[in-house]
Amino acid sequence: MLLYDLVNARGAHFSPNSWRVRMALAHKQIGYQVEDLHFGQIESINPGGERLTIPTIEHEGQRVTDSWAIVQYLDQTFADQPALIGSGSAAQVLRFFQYWVQTTVHAGIIRLILRDLHDSLHPDDHAYFRASREKQFRKTLEEVQAGRDDRVGAFRESLRPMRMKLQESPFVGGEVPSYADYLAFGGFQWARLSSSYPLLAEDDPVYAWRERCLDLFNGLARQEPAAN
Amino acid sequence: MLLYDLVNARGAHFSPNSWRVRMALAHKQIGYQVEDLHFGQIESINPGGERLTIPTIEHEGQRVTDSWAIVQYLDQTFADQPALIGSGSAAQVLRFFQYWVQTTVHAGIIRLILRDLHDSLHPDDHAYFRASREKQFRKTLEEVQAGRDDRVGAFRESLRPMRMKLQESPFVGGEVPSYADYLAFGGFQWARLSSSYPLLAEDDPVYAWRERCLDLFNGLARQEPAAN
Numbered sequence: 001m002l003l004y005d006l007v008n009a010r011g012a013h014f015s016p017n018s019w020r021v022r023m024a025l026a027h028k029q030i031g032y033q034v035e036d037l038h039f040g041q042i043e044s045i046n047p048g049g050e051r052l053t054i055p056t057i058e059h060e061g062q063r064v065t066d067s068w069a070i071v072q073y074l075d076q077t078f079a080d081q082p083a084l085i086g087s088g089s090a091a092q093v094l095r096f097f098q099y100w101v102q103t104t105v106h107a108g109i110i111r112l113i114l115r116d117l118h119d120s121l122h123p124d125d126h127a128y129f130r131a132s133r134e135k136q137f138r139k140t141l142e143e144v145q146a147g148r149d150d151r152v153g154a155f156r157e158s159l160r161p162m163r164m165k166l167q168e169s170p171f172v173g174g175e176v177p178s179y180a181d182y183l184a185f186g187g188f189q190w191a192r193l194s195s196s197y198p199l200l201a202e203d204d205p206v207y208a209w210r211e212r213c214l215d216l217f218n219g220l221a222r223q224e225p226a227a228n
Numbered sequence: 229m230l231l232y233d234l235v236n237a238r239g240a241h242f243s244p245n246s247w248r249v250r251m252a253l254a255h256k257q258i259g260y261q262v263e264d265l266h267f268g269q270i271e272s273i274n275p276g277g278e279r280l281t282i283p284t285i286e287h288e289g290q291r292v293t294d295s296w297a298i299v300q301y302l303d304q305t306f307a308d309q310p311a312l313i314g315s316g317s318a319a320q321v322l323r324f325f326q327y328w329v330q331t332t333v334h335a336g337i338i339r340l341i342l343r344d345l346h347d348s349l350h351p352d353d354h355a356y357f358r359a360s361r362e363k364q365f366r367k368t369l370e371e372v373q374a375g376r377d378d379r380v381g382a383f384r385e386s387l388r389p390m391r392m393k394l395q396e397s398p399f400v401g402g403e404v405p406s407y408a409d410y411l412a413f414g415g416f417q418w419a420r421l422s423s424s425y426p427l428l429a430e431d432d433p434v435y436a437w438r439e440r441c442l443d444l445f446n447g448l449a450r451q452e453p454a455a456n
Contacts (some may be wrong), residue, residue, distance in 0.1 A: 093401070161331050179317075
């Protein structure tokens with residue numbers, strides 16, 4: 001099993017969607033190797049072919065791209081272990097949760113740390129990242145991040161349904177972590193590896209949950225060099 | 229099976245949390261009787277005892293209150309049919325979804341139709357409703373609802389993760405409705421029975437989904453007299 005993953009200037013694997021897969025692989029106790037790439041090297045995975053995205057895995061001669069498809073592939077291929085996504089309406093509600101993470105967690109975070117994220121990247125990626133993100137936001141990186149102290153409260157407030165869940169159980173999945181936890185954790189791990197900005201208040205149940213996620217699998221996610 | 233439920237001046241059963249139970253009962257094909265109450269009559273269910281909330285059901289000599297507890301009771305008592313909440317991490321993610329509905333759908337809707345909701349109630353409930361809600365919001369009903377045309381766009385935008393899910397399947401639960409659909413539908417049914425304000429744009433996938441929910445079980449939810 002090979003995972004193609006992004007690294008930043010500090011060597012940290014910061015991709016939120018890769019962390020979904022990394023936590024899923026650890027959950028299923030599947031060993032793997034990693035091929036480190038910068039944004040500018042992604043094309044080298046599949047030269048002349050369709051541009052793949054990160055994460056992509058390679059296993060027994062096949063490539064699977066997109067975190068959801070990868071975890072479904074793992075569920076099917078390592079079927080002796082409990083499924084993380086599964087099927088039926090449970091998988092569908094999990095898919096809603098992924099969209100909630102995308103539109104609330106990821107979209108909220110990026111507006112608070114976009115310039116920091118740029119600065120954390122390998123210098124070779126700076127020009128690509130600035131051009132692509134400034135086109136997407138129609139603002140400079142600095143304009144997107146400006147005024148974050150006035151906006152972080154609204155971000156924290158937007159996490160309210162997750163906070164309510166975490167007030168009744170240690171993980172979104174209940175007593176033990178589920179794929180919903182890995183979906184949300186990816187966003188927070190991305191943030192802490194890319195920026196030292198304090199996204200969460202220390203007395204927030206979401207903060208305590210993030211600590212619990214960092215402790216999973218012998219502190220797997222703590223092994224990456226965090227921003228300081 | 230007896231369901232204690234609220235009615236408004238038009239005789240419509242408008243409680244969002246009761247609609248979760250009504251749809252669950254229909255899904256499980258369980259027949260029931262209804263006892264209609266105004267807010268001021270809720271105490272009469274359990275005189276001198278703990279104040280129950282709506283919905284409450286009575287079945288084989290027991291009373292069960294709170295929509296989540298009721299649906300779990302139905303899952304256990306009518307166990308020959310597929311569970312709507314179930315157990316394990318699927319039930320936990322569904323619980324998150326309920327919190328999302330509460331903090332996004334219900335909390336968004338009430339700020340758009342609070343005065344209309346008051347007006348739709350039986351006159352006997354007007355004073356109680358105004359006093360309790362004005363205390364809760366620390367504003368008059370009229371102040372809460374004011375400026376809604378400027379705010380309805382933000383409400384529609386807040387539904388984005390649900391809209392993304394509905395762009396890939398007809399129901400949140402996939403090809404067929406699940407309890408997640410009934411959780412969200414309760415809020416929209418409450419709104420349409422209490423106010424004629426156009427919450428959703430007609431070209432919104434959420435609008436089409438609401439129509440599909442209204443069509444379920446031979447148009448069960450269309451049988452209530454909607455606001456006009």
